[in-house]
Amino acid sequence: MAATSVHQGNPPAALETPKIAVQDLNLWYGSFHALKNVRVDVLPRKITAFIGPSGCGKSTVLRTFNRMNDLIKGVRVTGKVLIDDHNIYEEDTDLIRLRKRVGMVFQRPNPFPISVFENVAYGPRIHGETRRRRLEELVEKSLRATALWDDLKDRLSTPALGLSPEQQQRLCLSRLLAVEPDVLLMDEPCSALDPIATARIEELAVELSKDFTIVIVTHNMQQAARISHVTAFFLLGELLECGETSQIFTNPKNEKTEQYITGRFG
Amino acid sequence: MKPSSLSHSVSEKIIETFIHLSAAVSIVGLVLIFIFIGKESLPVFTSPEIRREASLSKIFLPQSPEPGEEKVFRWQPVSVVPKYSLLPLVVGTLKATAVALLFAIPLALAAALFTSEFAPSWLREWVKPVIELLAGIPSVVMGFFALIVMATYVQELFGLDFRLNAISAGIALGLAVVPVVYTMAEDALSAVPQSYREGSIALGATPWQTAWRVVLPAAFPGIFAACILGLGRAIGETMIVLMASGNAAVSSWSPTDPFRSLSATIAAEMGEVVRGSTHYHVLFFIGVLLFLFTFFINYLGQLFVERLRQKLSGTDK
Incomplete structure (x- = not known):
């Protein structure tokens, strides 16, 4: 995985217009100020890793990108999250279209308790696809993209919950890909997996980053170092440092970042 | 062993x-009740x-x-020539049960879905x-x-004869x-992991x-288990049907006719019956029937629910 050696030198923001631009984002859970003036850019077709100790707000930032925080009561947000130059916190944002474009996989694989096929076909179906042929094509394409097709093509009608955890997480990715998003949010996608499965999901993420913008939240610093192009370090609701992964891990500018990545706290 | 720990182990x-003992008493009690009911209904099979008057063929044919x-x-246990056909009662029970379930299940499930998925939490804490x-x-x-108030309105609403x-x-x-279906269905819906909802919303x-x-x-x-319950x-409920059914033992499948249920028959007639008479033993036989009905429904329901659970969780192999 030579992913970390891409574009060395220049700060990444100078190269391309960001896919997601977070501007002065503040978020409160009730009276708790969880995010403080966060500014961060996410580049298209790259993997951006959010790292930081528990409770630092990295997952919260991630969940603003598809507005999943809206589900939590008492959440208040100020600032902007621009995706393709459109502020998704604008009143007129179509949440259904937003979530179709910005998909998410979770810490624990959460396939629905229905068949493999129905899991993948779920997204297209709720977005109005009824043609059987088209659904079958989408299911095959999505399962191929996560390297599940060869294992599961004869077991499409078996229950998804009977799969191994790794397969379940891959299935959740396939389920996302079937709605043809362009951003993939991964909230500690390997935390429920063993090391071998983790390595394989990482490989898959690198593979997918050719076509998708990926943001991954991780507790695992080796994981961030292995697969991401850009790393952002959060602490207590603030973005302390963001830069190319190689720079963050070899030559961090912020003292706290250095202490965290060298394991002095976390 | 120290004295304190000794008294501890004794208590x-x-x-x-x-x-x-308490567990044993309740189980033994149940078994005795069933033995008693079974014993009292036995003459229907044994006594010539x-x-x-009331052999199985007379009861069912x-x-x-x-x-x-x-x-x-015909169910006319106290006429000059007593007739003990249980069919009108079975029909009555099934008919009322069907109407009750058609009315209650959609209502209870819709209410359960509303409270678990859509209601704000303050409303939920009230409604449940x-x-x-x-x-x-x-x-x-x-x-x-039902007898005094509702029957009048229902009759007017549908323009019924009875x-x-x-x-x-x-x-x-x-x-x-x-409430029976609602409570269980609501629990089942609330027990669905939040991660499924998040996955779908996302x-x-x-x-x-x-x-x-x-x-x-x-x-x-x-939800299926809730419906079975x-x-x-509905099958076992006695008082409501005793009061609101009209208690006419007619074999008619029409929901607009009066009827008489198995349970109401026992309740209405057991008090007056001559002990040891044919009528008496047939009433106990009805009790056995009711018991078997509910037992088999629960058993089949549980079997089905178990298979369904295994199927959903992918452990049926």
Whole structure:
């Protein structure tokens, strides 16, 4: 995985217009100020890793990108999250279209308790696809993209919950890909997996980053170092440092970042 | 062993024995009740004298009231020539149960889906206990309400010939079934992991699509079990049908006709019956039938729910 050696030198923001631009984002859970003036850019077709100790707000930032925080009561947000130059916190944002474009996989694989096929076909179906042929094509394409097709093509009608955890997480990715998003949010996608499965999901993420913008939240610093192009370090609701992964891990500018990545706290 | 730990272990023993005893008493009680009911119904199979009036074929097959007349099903246990056909009662029970379930299950499930998926939490905290309180209304009150108030309105609404019929009794019965089905179905829906809802919402599904296509199927085993429990309650419920059914033992499947249920028959006639008579033993036989009905429904229901759970979780191999 030579992913970390891409574009060395220049700060990444100078190269391309960001896919997601977070501007002065503040978020409160009730009276708790969880995010403080966060500014961060996410580049298209790259993997951006959010790292930081528990409770630092990295997952919260991630969940603003598809507005999943809206589900939590008492959440208040100020600032902007621009995706393709459109502020998704604008009143007129179509949440259904937003979530179709910005998909998410979770810490624990959460396939629905229905068949493999129905899991993948779920997204297209709720977005109005009824043609059987088209659904079958989408299911095959999505399962191929996560390297599940060869294992599961004869077991499409078996229950998804009977799969191994790794397969379940891959299935959740396939389920996302079937709605043809362009951003993939991964909230500690390997935390429920063993090391071998983790390595394989990482490989898959690198593979997918050719076509998708990926943001991954991780507790695992080796994981961030292995697969991401850009790393952002959060602490207590603030973005302390963001830069190319190689720079963050070899030559961090912020003292706290250095202490965290060298394991002095976390 | 130190004295304190000795007295400790003694009190532990006493408590344990007490708990075992209480469990044993309730189980033995149940078994004795069933043995008693079974024993009292036995003459229907063994005594030649009783079988002359009420053998199984007389109970379940059509009989001619007078020699040469057309064969009919008739429950007239106290006429000059007693007739013990249970068919009118079985039909009545099934008819009222069907109306009750048709009324109660959609209502209870819609309410459960609303409270678990759509209601704001303050409303949920109100609605759930209030519906559960419905279960605490004595069925005699429910029966009284059906008999005096509801029957009139139902008759006017549908323009029916009979004031007391399977529709009004069925609805009243349904009101008793609603809280049973609602509580269990709501629990089943609430027990669906939040991660399923998140997964669905994150794919761009609306709350309604999520509820209908993800939460409901995931909770289906529990919901089915809730319906079975409601069915059992409807079959066994006595007071409401006794009061609101009209108690006419006619074999008609029409919901607009009055009827008489198995349970109401026992309640109405057991007090007057001559001990040891054919009528007496047939009433106990009805009790056995009711017991077997509910037992088999629960058993089959549980079997089905278990298989469904295994299927959903992918462990059926």
